[in-house]
Amino acid sequence: MFEKLVEFIANLQEEEAIMTAKQLLDGGTDPITILELCKEATDLVGKRFERGEYFIPDLLMSGEILRQISELVKSNLEKDVETTYIGKVVIGTVEGDLHDIGKNIVTFLMEANGFQVFDLGIDVPPQKFIDKIKEVKPDIVGMSALLTVAFEAMKATVDAIKEAGLREQVKIIIGGAPTNEEVAKYVGADAYAKDAQQGVRLAKEWI
Amino acid sequence: MVKRPEELYQERLKRVEDAIALQVPDRVPIVVGWGFFPARYAGITYEEYMYDPEKIMTAAIKVHEDFEPDLAENPFGLRFLGPILDVLDFKQLRWPGRGVKPNMPYQFVEDEYMKPEEYDHFIKDPTDWIIRKYLPRICGALEPLSKIAPMKYIYNYGRLNALAPFGTEEVQQALEALKKAGEAALRSATYASKYNQEMRKRGFPLSNGGTTQAPFDTLGDYFRGTRGIMLDMYRRPEKLLKALDVLTPWMIEMGVAAGKRSGNPRIFIPLHKGSDNFMNEEQFKTFYWPTLRELIVGLVAEGMNPVVFVEADHTSRLEIMRDVPPGKVVYQLENTDIFKAKEILGDRICLRGNVPISLLCLGTPEEVKNYCRKLIDVVGKKGGFIMDSSVNVEDAKIENIRAMFDFTKEYGVYT
Numbered sequence: 198m199f200e201k202l203v204e205f206i207a208n209l210q211e212e213e214a215i216m217t218a219k220q221l222l223d224g225g226t227d228p229i230t231i232l233e234l235c236k237e238a239t240d241l242v243g244k245r246f247e248r249g250e251y252f253i254p255d256l257l258m259s260g261e262i263l264r265q266i267s268e269l270v271k272s273n274l275e276k277d278v279e280t281t282y283i284g285k286v287v288i289g290t291v292e293g294d295l296h297d298i299g300k301n302i303v304t305f306l307m308e309a310n311g312f313q314v315f316d317l318g319i320d321v322p323p324q325k326f327i328d329k330i331k332e333v334k335p336d337i338v339g340m341s342a343l344l345t346v347a348f349e350a351m352k353a354t355v356d357a358i359k360e361a362g363l364r365e366q367v368k369i370i371i372g373g374a375p376t377n378e379e380v381a382k383y384v385g386a387d388a389y390a391k392d393a394q395q396g397v398r399l400a401k402e403w404i
Numbered sequence: 405m406v407k408r409p410e411e412l413y414q415e416r417l418k419r420v421e422d423a424i425a426l427q428v429p430d431r432v433p434i435v436v437g438w439g440f441f442p443a444r445y446a447g448i449t450y451e452e453y454m455y456d457p458e459k460i461m462t463a464a465i466k467v468h469e470d471f472e473p474d475l476a477e478n479p480f481g482l483r484f485l486g487p488i489l490d491v492l493d494f495k496q497l498r499w500p501g502r503g504v505k506p507n508m509p510y511q512f513v514e515d516e517y518m519k520p521e522e523y524d525h526f527i528k529d530p531t532d533w534i535i536r537k538y539l540p541r542i543c544g545a546l547e548p549l550s551k552i553a554p555m556k557y558i559y560n561y562g563r564l565n566a567l568a569p570f571g572t573e574e575v576q577q578a579l580e581a582l583k584k585a586g587e588a589a590l591r592s593a594t595y596a597s598k599y600n601q602e603m604r605k606r607g608f609p610l611s612n613g614g615t616t617q618a619p620f621d622t623l624g625d626y627f628r629g630t631r632g633i634m635l636d637m638y639r640r641p642e643k644l645l646k647a648l649d650v651l652t653p654w655m656i657e658m659g660v661a662a663g664k665r666s667g668n669p670r671i672f673i674p675l676h677k678g679s680d681n682f683m684n685e686e687q688f689k690t691f692y693w694p695t696l697r698e699l700i701v702g703l704v705a706e707g708m709n710p711v712v713f714v715e716a717d718h719t720s721r722l723e724i725m726r727d728v729p730p731g732k733v734v735y736q737l738e739n740t741d742i743f744k745a746k747e748i749l750g751d752r753i754c755l756r757g758n759v760p761i762s763l764l765c766l767g768t769p770e771e772v773k774n775y776c777r778k779l780i781d782v783v784g785k786k787g788g789f790i791m792d793s794s795v796n797v798e799d800a801k802i803e804n805i806r807a808m809f810d811f812t813k814e815y816g817v818y819t
Contacts, residue, residue: 209638252681253683254635254687257631257635261635295512295513345765346509346799348762348765348766348799349799374738375765377760379763379766380762
């Protein structure tokens with residue numbers, strides 16, 4: 198049953214996955230075990246995405262299945278689960294840009310790879326990045342964009358992080374359709390990632 | 405000898421038409437999407453470029469006179485929107501001065517504007533769904549239209565009492581808003597047509613005669629949302645396919661009607677949700693490509709030239725996307741490998757693009773020239789190529805745009 202659950206989730210079989218999770222819970226399986234199985238399935242999904250077998254719709258679908266199962270589980274859970282992370286990431290789409298698909302994919306994949314991700318959302322002004330950096334002391338800051346207005350917004354964000362005296366404490370990575378190595382250099386980031394997979398690889402090297 | 409505007413007009417039009425027909429023109433044509441560039445170039449705000457038609461007119465004409473592209477872009481339909489959006493209390497955009505800063509471009513607000521359980525309504529009667537469900541959600545001022553009866557109920561004297569909701573104050577306010585929005589739209593259309601005449605006088609043919617969309621993108625962008633439509637591929641594929649079939653003739657009809665009305669066959673089709681990372685190949689072949697292909701073929705059958713703006717990266721789709729009528733279609737490429745595209749599509753499809761926007765924003769004129777040289781040498785070989793940037797140039801450095809235009813006109817001459 199445990200293996201089946203992992204398989205159903207990773208193969209995006211929504212109905213079967215949720216039914217199996219219900220049966221396990223009803224049969225007295227520890228909710229924590231179910232969450233661990235979910236984690237295992239997430240790893241598989243992440244790996245398939247990294248290998249180019251899965252695409253954005255697959256990530257969304259697996260996220261949707263996981264959301265429903267964790268809602269089921271949480272109603273059975275007495276206390277919060279302690280999770281250990283390999284590093285912390287603060288991520289957001291920079292000021293003036295409202296696009297979030299790319300950022301959400303990176304968030305999913307970072308989480309699947311064991312990072313704790315603080316997602317600031319879209320249209321994030323520099324100050325909001327700074328406040329979060331001070332609060333959670335991340336290893337990595339990720340800035341996302343789809344529009345060319347974001348070049349200046351990214352630069353302004355990096356400059357503000359410098360002025361706040363926080364630049365040495367974090368690695369900054371950028372990504373999004375119009376960005377590339379040149380943009381990373383221009384805005385003063387440490388790196389550009391051409392896709393989510395590369396972002397995760399870089400993040401792992403840094404911590 | 406200075407050429408008369410009429411001569412210039414015919415020369416530019418022929419240059420572009422030759423490229424589309426995969427012939428060798430006198431030189432590589434050059435066209436760009438300006439976005440809000442004309443506002444910045446004229447020293448006015450983006451907000452003014454959405455609200456003040458005289459300033460839009462002056463700024464847009466100036467850009468074309470100074471850079472002389474082979475086709476002119478009419479800014480009114482996509483920029484002079486402010487007054488219409490205000491009257492409707494439009495929710496699907498945030499625009500300069502209304503939700504984004506006065507010098508930021510407008511942006512779309514994604515949501516699930518069509519609920520999954522509304523597929524049947526949409527499939528059976530899309531117009532009724534648009535009037536009573538969709539418009540009330542995306543326009544605050546049209547919310548009361550959700551209270552009216554389906555218009556198909558009102559067909560004989562015994563059914564006239566179904567008009568009752570139109571007697572209420574709230575529906576009358578919605579009608580008042582429609583009337584005002586209509587006036588604002590008419591004003592925009594009048595300016596648009598005046599602009600076309602002004603450009604004709606200056607020797608510029610117009611870039612696009614109309615716009616339409618791939619059925620999957622219309623449904624995904626405006627109705628179901630990205631997340632919604634992607635989950636539908638797993639949860640309700642049959643309904644999704646039916647909805648796409650409803651949309652296909654509708655998208656063809658819009659493109660053909662606009663092309664005939666304007667007398668300009670170049671119909672713009674921006675692609676959004678079928679790129680390399682956005683679905684797997686099987687999904688592309690099942691949900692995205694068949695109705696897009698039908699749209700392209702349907703437009704060509706009516707004498708149109710689809711100008712497909714292939715956004716993001718579609719390099720892995722090139723073989724599939726080859727299957728369109730030869731010599732009639734333009735693929736305008738953003739991040740797709742344009743050199744590979746020339747190999748795979750060069751004998752069938754005119755390619756347009758793709759000077760990277762990052763280069764135009766951050767690079768030097770020398771770097772821009774080098775990239776253009778490579779494009780002209782490789783992609784421009786034996787015609788079938790139009791020079792353009794990868795996306796609109798609103799944030800590009802002026803000297804880089806200058807370099808792109810001057811270099812293309814000088815180096816792009818076919819001998």
